[in-house]
Amino acid sequence: MKTTRILAAVVAAGVAATLAACSGSGGGAAGTAAQHSDTLAIGTMTAAASLDPTQATGSGMPYYQAVYDTLILRKADGTYAPMLATEWSYDDTRTALSLTLRQGVTFTDGSAFDGAAVKKNLIAFRDGGGGSATELSALKSVKVVDAHHVVLELKQPDPGLLFSLSDAAGLVASPTKIGSKDLATQPDGTGPYTLDTASTAIGSKYVFTRKADYWGDKAAYKTVTISSFDNENAIVNGLKTGQLNTAILQTVDQQTAAESDTKLTSQKFEFDFQGLILFDRAGALNKALGDVKVRQAINYAIDRDALLTGLRQGRGTVTSQIWGPDTPGYEKSLDDAYPYDPAKAKQLLAEAGYADGFTLTLPALAGITTDAMTSALSTQLKKVGITLKWDSLDGSTALQKIFRDRAYAGMVMNLGQATDAWTVVQAAILPGTFNMFGYTDPTVTKLAAKIAAEPADQAGADAKALNEHVVDQAWFAPFYRMTYTLVTDQTVKATTQSGMAVPSLYDYTPAS
């Protein structure tokens, strides 16, 4: 009998504890509502990596922006403003960029921000082997004129340099910590916040605390948390319960789930386009793709409207160009350059000698090529005689097969649309990562060289000519630009950041 009583007591204690938890969390929810303007909780699908700025890449910028400042500030509309550098100017040959540095700024460890610190950071970034190290591949050397003036000497003009200095390459860490392994988890910069290492779970939730002696305007929040998730369902639950204040949503289902909640605001914007990239334009792997008529036929055979409706419930804009509306050289009419026309596709295939069609093998990548997409594309291309064969690959081996082994003549993927033409040219057009077969033609070479040599704001005409040429040559078969939503609750106002999939940390302000 004694045992029964003990069991009963255990159960009773359990119930009491559960009730206590209920009332506890209820009180907590009310409490957090009152403190909301003090705290910003961001949910993200971008996996956090090392906080060592030499390893930074553009997609992880918000993590870094809390702790580090960049040399140049890129505002939400994409224009540049002073940050750690107060002034900058090029020489006539555009191979030397002079920077005037802000005075009286210190790192968290007390060391001073000066020319030597900038030099050490830039060289470490260029040689650090990070994912964005190529942003500074044109940098020859850094001349420290005095404590507050440096000159960046370039091997050749780099129209993307100002962008890079407002991006990963522009982050500045304490010179005493550069090269130390600890920087990855104990960042030290001049930024508005410091990492609260005690509350942070590296790789999952990062907690940043406002710095009392920040050189600039006082940061908007006392505490900023960035939590990374591997599914948007958890993010939407967090937004609905007020545990997260803001997040970007990419999948249509979760976007609608957030929109059904009246307390949440969704701002639509387009950043990534999704489409088929035809790498093998010389026909080295798949002979048919070497013929421009075949590439054009693929473009005519794709029913973009049907894809957009079927795969993303119409959330997006169909397009035939990889340039986005914010990219200099964008031409609206090119969105419809290849209307759906299977008859024309068949005719072009016949002219190219592929009247009986051909087979194209593409990698199927989890997260991008859904079953719905592979079957829709296969059906559409089958109609004109092209057979698609899909190779199922897992994430990590896929990248190796695609980029190093060059095992595929093309692939479906999502690519961001930059705000400057040079970034597009460098990332997607010139031989390199997304042009791994290294194909080019005289027109592309000539126009790319011109764009490289002229200031970014004057590159519009040449960029447009290049865009038209690439669309005409059907280097790509884009489907549509996808609508993403920037969701915020009632406590926060946020602006989408031009040229980035996620807002910068500076783009969030308390609503009241």
Add this chain to the structure above:
Amino acid sequence: MTTFVLRRLAAGIFLLLVISFLTFALLSVPHTDVGRALLGQNASQAAVDARNASLGLDRPMLAQYADWLSHAVRGDLGRSWFTGEDVWSALATRLPVTLSIVVGVTLVTAVLSLLLGVWAAVRGGVVDRLVQVLSVIGYALPGFLVTLVLVLVFAVQLRWFPAIGYIPFTQSPSGWLSTVTLPIAALSVGAVAGVAQQVRGSVADVLERDFVRTLRARGLPPGRILFRHVVRNASAPALTVLGLQFVGLLGGAVLVEQIFGLPGIGSMTVQYTTRGDIPVIMGLVMVSVVGVVVVNLVVDVLVGVPNPKARVA
């Protein structure tokens, strides 16, 4: 007893070695392009190759393993290739999260399934059938469905519990309880269903034995017969199933940790394995193996506590 424990510990260490080697070998097979995963799509192939070389991935698998092992035996599990975090500190942050859930589920399961199982076996009739039907339903319901419904009802609609996140016990005990309650409830449904059936079956078996009849005939109070004699005899299979559940819960933890956005070792396993972060995966595997060895040892010793016949020599 001591010899038994020592022998089992020695076997455990051997197991650690074998499993660490097998894991390392398996991780080296798919030629995961870690450098590319680290540096992103925009990095040049030369940079990717350089990074792979700097991580030692261009060396033969045996050399890499020997290197890892020589550090591991000295207590150095290395740093995560992706976050730069020390593997020990990564495990130290995340292990309490998963342990909170797994231990919580095990306790809840032990208490509830004992109550339900004994109740069903002793009462029989409608109660028995009710418990059996509930068990089958609880066992048949997919774990993720239970979890999603619990989140939707108790977190999103009623706001009784947070929908995501984890608060460490040391920071706020009540906050900790509020963050682990739903995950524990979600995993307990299936576990209770399974173990309660086991308890019911073995208690019912023991109740029909001759010695119970004899005890009844001698006029012992029913409660004393039940708890002193029946449950004690019936506990071995139940404890064994409970031990198996505990180990199996590590798999269930992956699911709830993802749905609740908890920074535990379940979600960590998925995240770091897909990226091919070998130091972290090896650390996780070692911790899991140690956990399984220890739990099995504890179960073997515990089974002997109420039942001298089952005591280990």
